[in-house]
Amino acid sequence: MISAGFTGPRIEAARTWQAVQMTRRLTMVAVAGFAVLALVPAGASSAVARPRIVWDPIAFGAARKGQMAAYVRRHYGSFMKPTWRLIHPHVIVIHYTDAGYGSTLNTFANDVPDAELHELPATCAHFVIDSGGTIHQLVSLGTMCRHTVGLNWTAIGIEHVGFSDGQVLGDTRQMSSSLRLVHWLQCRFNISTRNVIGHAESLSSPYHHEDVPALRTQTHSDFVHRDMQTYRARLRRLGGC
Numbered sequence: 001m002i003s004a005g006f007t008g009p010r011i012e013a014a015r016t017w018q019a020v021q022m023t024r025r026l027t028m029v030a031v032a033g034f035a036v037l038a039l040v041p042a043g044a045s046s047a048v049a050r051p052r053i054v055w056d057p058i059a060f061g062a063a064r065k066g067q068m069a070a071y072v073r074r075h076y077g078s079f080m081k082p083t084w085r086l087i088h089p090h091v092i093v094i095h096y097t098d099a100g101y102g103s104t105l106n107t108f109a110n111d112v113p114d115a116e117l118h119e120l121p122a123t124c125a126h127f128v129i130d131s132g133g134t135i136h137q138l139v140s141l142g143t144m145c146r147h148t149v150g151l152n153w154t155a156i157g158i159e160h161v162g163f164s165d166g167q168v169l170g171d172t173r174q175m176s177s178s179l180r181l182v183h184w185l186q187c188r189f190n191i192s193t194r195n196v197i198g199h200a201e202s203l204s205s206p207y208h209h210e211d212v213p214a215l216r217t218q219t220h221s222d223f224v225h226r227d228m229q230t231y232r233a234r235l236r237r238l239g240g241c
Helices: 009-039 062-076 101-109 165-169 172-189 199-204 225-236
Strands: 053-055 091-096 127-129 135-137 155-160 196-198
Touching: 091 165, 091 172, 091 199, 101 127, 127 172, 155 172, 165 172, 165 225, 172 225, 196 199, 196 225, 199 225
Parallel strands: 053 135, 091 155, 091 196, 127 155
Antiparallel strands: 127 135
């Protein structure tokens, strides 16, 4: 059926106009689809499997969250609002415990001022990997932990049960679990390998910010640059996301 009384050339013109409009609509849909895809970070997919993680939480209730927000106000208040939430982490910091798993868990769970800086909340890390390779998660990835001065606002902390860089790097099961966990976290949060650092490298991170003058050069000696070069080389062998 021909509607609107169009005949001959007018029908062809109408068809041509309709075709042009359809082409425009399809082009707009394609462009819009491309724009949406462009908003998705290239490394944020997760074809990388989540390793086995044992949920072993420490108490992190309202009081401790309030202490964390107060800590942020003191240490990072010049550039962010006080919060206990870890929002889009940019860095993963590698540590070793210098203690056994049970002792480490108790230290993190007991919310008292730490022995070194005498601040609240107590120190903690998001994960602890024991010498058998078991990955224990102590704190939600949406919560800040105090594990690295100057980086707590944007860093995931991973402790390894051990007493030296060499001990951890030489433990096959522990290292395998560590690399798989970090690779998964990298893909989940789009964190580049250069931002997987040892605690001893904290001062060189572009994300290091510290408002307390006395703490601007504070760091620890675990996982020095040379040993992290070894760690990052192993991590790169796992490939992309």
